[in-house]
Amino acid sequence: MPGYRFVDLDVALAEIQDRGGPAQLLGIGGGEQRNHHSLGELLEMGGRFGQFPIGAVDYASVATGPATTREAVSFGLRLFTYAGGPVVVLQRAAAARYGAPNGRMEILCPAAGGAAALIAEVRELMVRRSVLRGQxxxxxxxxxxxxxxxxxxxxxxxxxxxxxxxxxxxxxxxxxxxxxxxxxxxxxxxxxxxxxxxxxxxxxxxxxxxxxxxxxxxxxxxxxxxxxxxxxxxxxxxxxxxxxxxxxxxxxxxxxxxxxxxxxxxxxxxxxxxxxxxxxxxxxxxxxxxxxxxxxxxxxxxxxxxxxxxxxxxxxxVPLPDQRARRLLLLRYARQLTLSPTVIDEVATRIEGMTASFIKELVRRAVLIAAEADRDTTDGDLTTATDEMLDEAHGITRSLLGGADAFDEQ
CATH class of the missing domain: 3.40.50.300 (P-loop containing nucleotide triphosphate hydrolases)
Structure with missing residues (x-):
């Protein structure tokens, strides 16, 4: 399965395991060699030669959202009851250096059709409970x-x-x-x-x-x-x-x-x-x-x-803002400033043909002018910023920020 589905596999298997009555989660020792063997081989070699003893479960911290994580089983055995019989599931994360580019699960189930039913339910839960859903x-x-x-x-x-x-x-x-x-x-x-x-x-x-x-x-x-x-x-x-x-x-x-x-x-x-x-x-x-x-x-x-x-x-x-929209945009970007309605109206008229991006920069420029003078922003700062932004010397700036006629005279 793709790497982004592995945490969904962990969620699905944990839900099925938790509702199946008594269950165990075991780790497998044996170092790196365990990554080269299937579940059947691990159990056979562990039982016959003691090469893969019971050990600590391996976990990996996996993101489940912009600010949340989950400790997912990256290598471990889940033992639980499913469909009335015992089940063993080996859950392992991707390990590209061992030739396993994708995460996977391996199942041992004595009941006929039990493994297929478990796989089908896991797939359904991986979609329904996916950590990607709603993100x-x-x-x-x-x-x-x-x-x-x-x-x-x-x-x-x-x-x-x-x-x-x-x-x-x-x-x-x-x-x-x-x-x-x-x-x-x-x-x-x-x-x-x-x-x-x-x-x-x-x-x-x-x-x-x-x-x-x-x-x-x-x-x-x-x-x-x-x-x-x-x-x-x-x-x-x-x-x-x-x-x-x-x-x-x-x-x-x-x-x-x-x-x-x-x-x-x-x-x-x-x-x-x-x-x-x-x-x-x-x-x-x-x-x-x-x-x-x-x-x-x-x-x-x-x-x-x-x-x-x-x-x-x-x-x-989504058109260029009209007079009403330009005025609303000025008020929106300057909502923390004290500016007179008269100047807002005058500037809204002067900047006809300009975009919302231009207006946002215009207000920022006015605040910067006032900041350099170490005082609060005034009507005069907004007027000065408008003069600068509309000056022919700023044709390139106007074109980048959305001016309608930046190159008309070139």
Whole structure:
């Protein structure tokens, strides 16, 4: 089994063992040699030659969330009763240097069909009790964050609706399309409607697409979420497989235009694009899985990705903020400052065509100007920061932060 499934195996076996009456958990001695032998060989050689005596159980501390761990059995014997008879299970973690790249269990059971029944129940419990269920995950692994077997656990964001400044009704549409389908899955199935769905968020850089995704992750704690961006998009097939097992689930592909450009623009298309399409098509219609894609360049998206039901059912533009949105964004980022409504309105008018990222930097710049003068931020600091940010000398900065006309005069 993959490395990230081993802790689920530990959870499943512990649950079955605990409910089966009297049980024991034993370790096996014998040093490194034990890693080269099967359960049958260990028992035979231990009984005949005393080479593998009873010893301490080996454990490994395994992440089960962003801030939680579990002491999982990495090498040990579980002795318990199952289906009315005795069972011995050897549970061992992956040991690549001994030729065992994956964790596994080995079973001895005298009852006919007992081992097969145990395996089937373990598999079912590994899905139902999975430590990945309800988590926010990224694939690819990290040396600095908690994770297991190439999967990293992320803290689920906590954003209030007031933290999101979007056109009226847009957030409700997204929430209904992701969560509403999950909530009413039985009615939809009864009516012969598919559950899998695709959403596309598009708009200029810096308008708040990622921020909107973060809100949805926090607002839908019942969903298992797999985040893919940059190089990790190569794991889209694995993400779809995990989402299907852990549904209801959401797979997020950020900046999907990097792999899903229209094939007419290049020669031969991108192999990764085909993986994305296959992942979307490979899910059955009744899979409670949503794909959420974001892009800055909707005009170059592959039509096969964007124009087929079941791939993308809802496309929503996250536009440049209008006057009302710019004012709300200024108030949001400056909520800890004392600024007059008049100046807020004036600046909101002056920065027409700018993005949320630009506005966030604008307020930060005003605070920095005041900090250098060793005083609180004033209306004048916000005005000065606006002058600087809008100055032609900062055209490059405006383009990077989302200015609409940074190169118009070049």
């Amino acid at each position: 926010v995950l990224t694939l690819g692994g990290s040396d600095f964050e908690p994770g297991i077997g190439g999967i990293t656990f992320q803290q689920r964001p906590e954003l209030a609706p007031d933290d999101i400044v979007l056109p009226d009704g847009l957030l409700d549409r997204l929430h209904r399309h992701v969560a509403g389908v999950a909530r009413h899955r039985d009615r939809l199935r009864a009516a012969g409607q598919h559950l899998k769905r695709g959403l596309l968020l598009y708009g200029p850089p810096g308008t708040g697409k990622t921020h909107t995704v973060r809100y949805l992750l926090g607002a839908l704690p019942e969903l298992t979420v797999v985040l893919l961006s940059g190089p990790s998009i190569q794991f889209v097939t694995d993400a779809a497989r995990m989402a299907r097992a852990l549904q209801p689930a959401l797979v997020v592909l950020e900046d999907c235009d990097l792999v899903a450009e229209n094939r007419d623009f290049g020669s031969g298309g991108q192999p990764l694009l085909f993986e994305v399409l296959e992942a979307l098509d490979g899910l059955s219609d009744d899979a409670d899985v949503a794909f959420l894609l974001t892009t800055n360049r909707v005009e170059v998206l592959e039509p096969a990705l964007a124009q087929r039901p079941g791939r993308v059912d809802l496309a929503v533009e």
